[in-house]
Amino acid sequence: MGRTKTEPPTGELxxxxxxxxxxxxxxxxxxxxxxxxxxARSGYDEDAIVEAEARVRAxxxxxxxxxxxxxxxxxxxxxxxxxxxxxxxxxxxxxEEIEAxxxxxxxxxxxxxxAIRAESMVRERWAAxxxxxxLLVGRWPQLAAEVPxxxxxxxxxxxxxxxxxxxxxxxxxxxxRPLLVVGAPASATAAERRRMQLRSLYxxxxxxxxxxxxxxxxxxxxxxxxxxxxxxxxxxxERRDAQGADAAERFxxxxxxxxxxxxxxxxxxxxxL
Numbered sequence: 001m002g003r004t005k006t007e008p009p010t011g012e013l014x015x016x017x018x019x020x021x022x023x024x025x026x027x028x029x030x031x032x033x034x035x036x037x038x039x040a041r042s043g044y045d046e047d048a049i050v051e052a053e054a055r056v057r058a059x060x061x062x063x064x065x066x067x068x069x070x071x072x073x074x075x076x077x078x079x080x081x082x083x084x085x086x087x088x089x090x091x092x093x094x095x096e097e098i099e100a101x102x103x104x105x106x107x108x109x110x111x112x113x114x115a116i117r118a119e120s121m122v123r124e125r126w127a128a129x130x131x132x133x134x135l136l137v138g139r140w141p142q143l144a145a146e147v148p149x150x151x152x153x154x155x156x157x158x159x160x161x162x163x164x165x166x167x168x169x170x171x172x173x174x175x176x177r178p179l180l181v182v183g184a185p186a187s188a189t190a191a192e193r194r195r196m197q198l199r200s201l202y203x204x205x206x207x208x209x210x211x212x213x214x215x216x217x218x219x220x221x222x223x224x225x226x227x228x229x230x231x232x233x234x235x236x237x238e239r240r241d242a243q244g245a246d247a248a249e250r251f252x253x254x255x256x257x258x259x260x261x262x263x264x265x266x267x268x269x270x271x272x273l
Contacts, residue, residue, distance in 0.1 A: 018069075019066045019067075019069035019070035019072075019073050020073070023063065023070055026059055026063050026066060027063065029059055030059040030063060033052060033055045033056045036052045036055075037052035037056055040052050071222040074220060074221055075221045077220065077221075078217055078221035081217045081220070082214075085217060112164075116160055123157075126154055136150075191226070194226055195226040198224050198227055199227060201218075202223075202227065205218060205219070
């Protein structure tokens with residue numbers, strides 16, 4: 001089909017990033033520094049306290065910086081794994097195989113249609129002949145014994161359409177509706193649409209439809225910043241939560257009032273009927 005082929009990359013991806021290695025050592029150093037700080041405080045050693053606090057602050061700053069570097073490195077590693085996953089599956093080759101198989105199926109069906117049409121024409125000849133045979137044998141019954149061919153019957157028809165339909169039903173339509181459908185309003189900005197698309201993506205991950213290794217690749221990377229709730233979204237959510245709580249409280253009060261009214265009526269409402 002003239003498609004450009006891209007060979008899958010070779011080489012192993014690192015299992016641990018540079019920042020990840022440093023993180024482990026600096027976290028251990030911070031734990032030790034905090035232990036020494038606690039020890040200095042317990043001994044009221046102001047010089048040791050000042051020194052330990054400075055070291056703890058410095059290590060926490062280093063860890064914050066390393067955490068950012070680690071997140072960026074994980075993003076790169078996960079994206080590269082995603083690229084390799086696509087290349088390893090060779091979707092362009094699969095599409096070419098589908099095209100070839102589809103062409104073969106079309107040729108086979110065309111040949112089958114012609115063969116079935118030929119069978120149909122022969123059966124039409126048989127039907128016309130059978131009418132004559134039945135009439136003649138009906139008039140002269142001895143013809144059935146004299147002409148053995150008068151008693152032959154053709155094989156029953158086959159359900160070709162049903163057999164084809166059963167197989168065709170297993171050919172799933174690959175032109176499915178996209179997974180990441182974003183029903184954004186026309187007024188939505190590009191950033192708002194992207195945020196909605198990402199939220200749709202992470203919902204799909206939790207539904208068990210995505211390949212397990214793809215889920216692992218995406219979950220390896222830090223969640224995009226676009227998924228963080230904006231102040232406006234938080235405000236709207238809090239208003240919805242408050243309205244829901246108010247509605248639940250009103251309903252509870254209405255139920256309690258209804259129960260109180262029923263309890264004060266002699267025999268309940270059923271006694272008034």
